[in-house]
Amino acid sequence: MRLFSTVFAFLLGFATLAQAADAKVYHLTLATTWGEQVPFLGTAPADLAKLVDTMSNGRLKIRVDSPNKHKAPFGVMDMVKAGQYDLAYTASYYYKGKDYKLVFFTTVPFGMLISEQYAWYNYGGGKELAAKVYGEHGLISYPMGTTGMQMGGWFKKEIKSLADLQGLKFRIPGQGGEVMAKIGVTAMSTPPGELYTALERNTIDAVEWISPVFDLAMGFPKLANYYYTGWQEPASEIQLLANKKKMDTLPADLRAILETAVATVGSQLMNQATNANANAWANISKDYPNVKVQQFPADVMAALKKAAKEIEEEQAAKDPVFKEILESQRAYIAKVRPWTLMGEYGYLKQLEK
């Protein structure tokens, strides 16, 4: 009927472009890193597709392909760059091998909390830096949720000093793994499917995974009693990466609908993660009373901070844009952290009295 109306209007000599654009159904394809069975990360793309469909009254359709289909969970960024897919749901720091500075848009060791990182991104220059970095790849990056604070890992023995970490076989990937390796840990890259058995058989001594909801599903509380406070991934922002050329073909209303849905589904994911981690931790502490939450000792913290800083400085020396983002984030932390400490942190601290 839309087609008829367009033809009819055309015959009558009306300007028909807006109407024609309005009537057209747009199709986007989305490749996701996580399968549907993964808590909330696995279902967020389908939530996005549904919300966009409702808001656009069926004019914007997103087809979601899981890794079962596209076979490349960590190849989704490249596929969107190449135009094989229009959108990817993933985490930027998986691509640090291709471009190290992408880590800043997920999370970095000793970095910002979620609230701080969102403030930096939206009002502290982050969005402009993201446009610069992703623009070079022909991409637009949209924040789309966070899984929240990551824990520091499950250890079979208590870590009483830096000496206890020397040669310890610790499965920890990413930047956290690089930092740990620098202070004497034997960083392992055991595949996820083998982690439980490896920890059970002492092929590894410790494992860093994610947070209570994911860690409980892996069975780690059965095998290790020391659950350490995190330092390596304090915000874990997830991204929707979009092919810029494709985005530019969308009319303004559909583009706004997509961008707004991304923000809303992202907020929803953050709330889901808070709720799920709270539930999972309640279950862990009930079913595994021997599990203790620990903090790393002062000498370990000092060594980790020093090593993390050295890695950042090495990267900054190689890449001026890495340096620019590093300095932007450091300056923002210096400004926002006092407010965090006197606000929410101060509130919780005062309650301990």
Next chain:
Amino acid sequence: MRLFSTVFAFLLGFATLAQAADAKVYHLTLATTWGEQVPFLGTAPADLAKLVDTMSNGRLKIRVDSPNKHKAPFGVMDMVKAGQYDLAYTASYYYKGKDYKLVFFTTVPFGMLISEQYAWYNYGGGKELAAKVYGEHGLISYPMGTTGMQMGGWFKKEIKSLADLQGLKFRIPGQGGEVMAKIGVTAMSTPPGELYTALERNTIDAVEWISPVFDLAMGFPKLANYYYTGWQEPASEIQLLANKKKMDTLPADLRAILETAVATVGSQLMNQATNANANAWANISKDYPNVKVQQFPADVMAALKKAAKEIEEEQAAKDPVFKEILESQRAYIAKVRPWTLMGEYGYLKQLEK
């Protein structure tokens, strides 16, 4: 042209209802509590109207009236109930005189942090309780941002023990004021426009306002050196209240557009508040080096907790729905707080080493 196309389709015998509904422009009116000059709270309704207009391609229009126009900043809930306006942008706890349990949807003394409250609202039963409470008023409540942690107030003298609060003339409204009155403070209700002069002339000894960005604008750092940690309003959620009957007239796509825009503008407001408070505190600590952030002593905290609990129990005895929400929030805090403490709080604490 839409009309022509509808007529044309009708002549051809097509089903035209969807098309006709699609073409109609819907108008909503919004009354807001805060004038445009108020940081971010004053501009959020216009941001909402703009985003809705873009996403709907002009099919949903919101007219925003500020208090200059409607003359009733704290009457907006009643006006939406009465159908004089369709939407109100306000904070539920202003209406505790009419229905005390509305406080739970803004924030309560010793209540949840923002992240906890959003998790409770969306996944811990909060939304269903809100529907029950606001349904009785013929309203729907949508969370639309938060100004974040509120500070405990500006004091001219340090509070070393509960004795120092006896008879102290402290301007603090709302539930916080009720609690403070119960422990011996002379709670004052000095109008906002007179606060600076009252504090300057010692008509009041202390003042609770909001947080750095708002407090700096009021000039308080010039007059008082002791800036206390908050306990009374840890989340300060803002609401969009909607007339339920009016909402039910919107087609599904426009309703989803409105609801999604509300969530997104709300998230944006939270980020604006974090950024603005960080900037304001940086300015305060530079320009007013005598200002110290303090925590209330243990005996004051114990008395405040006891008094807050007594007030809650009094209300719970009067209203079973108040009791139901109180118990829901208390149970949720008991579950979620351990995760907050081992997650973000633990991270910040570990960093102090």
